Amino acid sequence: MPIASGHDLAGPRPRRTRPAKSAATAVDPALSDKALAIHARLCPVYGCPIPYFHSLDPLSELVSSLLSHRTRNAESGRAFKALRARYPDWEGMLAAPVAEIEAAIAGVTWPELKAPRLQAILSAVKARQGALSLDFLEDMAVEEARAWLEAIPGVGPKTSAAVLSFSLLRMPALPVDSHHHRVAQRTGLIGPRVDVGPSHPILRAQLPADWSAQALYDNHEVLMLHGQHVCHHRNPACGRCVLLDLCPEGQARTGGGGAIREP
Numbered sequence: 418m419p420i421a422s423g424h425d426l427a428g429p430r431p432r433r434t435r436p437a438k439s440a441a442t443a444v445d446p447a448l449s450d451k452a453l454a455i456h457a458r459l460c461p462v463y464g465c466p467i468p469y470f471h472s473l474d475p476l477s478e479l480v481s482s483l484l485s486h487r488t489r490n491a492e493s494g495r496a497f498k499a500l501r502a503r504y505p506d507w508e509g510m511l512a513a514p515v516a517e518i519e520a521a522i523a524g525v526t527w528p529e530l531k532a533p534r535l536q537a538i539l540s541a542v543k544a545r546q547g548a549l550s551l552d553f554l555e556d557m558a559v560e561e562a563r564a565w566l567e568a569i570p571g572v573g574p575k576t577s578a579a580v581l582s583f584s585l586l587r588m589p590a591l592p593v594d595s596h597h598h599r600v601a602q603r604t605g606l607i608g609p610r611v612d613v614g615p616s617h618p619i620l621r622a623q624l625p626a627d628w629s630a631q632a633l634y635d636n637h638e639v640l641m642l643h644g645q646h647v648c649h650h651r652n653p654a655c656g657r658c659v660l661l662d663l664c665p666e667g668q669a670r671t672g673g674g675g676a677i678r679e680p
């Protein structure tokens with residue numbers, strides 16, 4: 418039974434309303450109900466609608482997202498600011514010596530890999546589009562825009578969804594990070610062997626096809642925040658988790674009664 422999300426569920430612009438490929442994926446109705454129940458349970462805890470944390474154009478969001486892989490937000494934020502200060506437009510970074518970019522982003526994980534990758538990705542955008550801009554994605558359907566981005570080597574489902582959702586495009590795409598993925602796996606929304614990449618279409622298909630960008634953003638954010646604050650990688654706090662009655666992993670860990678079992 419559908420559960421009201423508490424969001425503005427106004428549909429996206431007409432160009433983006435055709436059913437996404439992922440939304441056409443066969444979905445177990447019980448899992449869809451559970452996904453909605455989890456969303457409804459977590460939204461009051463984390464305060465939906467959640468404000469967007471970025472107001473970047475989509476190309477800048479792509480740069481930011483690439484910097485953030487396996488890197489703390491504070492470090493990737495510093496690196497992004499360093500790049501913006503050095504290269505007021507991305508053409509400047511494209512033409513810069515790679516060692517200069519690597520030095521500017523030294524605080525992120527694997528700067529020696531990310532610096533040439535950033536240049537390669539900018540170069541690919543320019544070669545395919547004729548300009549250093551991703552603003553044209555606004556005119557595509559979500560799945561079409563994701564496919565365009567993921568055709569660039571080094572851009573996967575998480576990055577493509579982040580660009581569409583977090584940037585000023587504000588398109589209805591569902592990113593899945595490691596925290597979101599962990600909560601989805603433990604609650605049984607996805608199987609134990611489903612990796613982060615393949616989890617994207619599965620988790621998106623469990624949510625209503627007409628959910629707004631804000632609703633999908635909230636869904637990602639609340640599962641991510643829950644993974645960060647309660648469902649920790651080690652020692653999840655099942656005894657104080659609002660999802661315990663929905664979560665097989667939590668019930669196994671607590672003996673089904675809500676109290677943490679002694680090791």
Ligand code: SF4
Nearest residue numbers: 648653655658664667
């Ligand atoms: S009950 Fe435990 S394992 Fe399940 S979502 Fe909550 S914290 Fe995570």
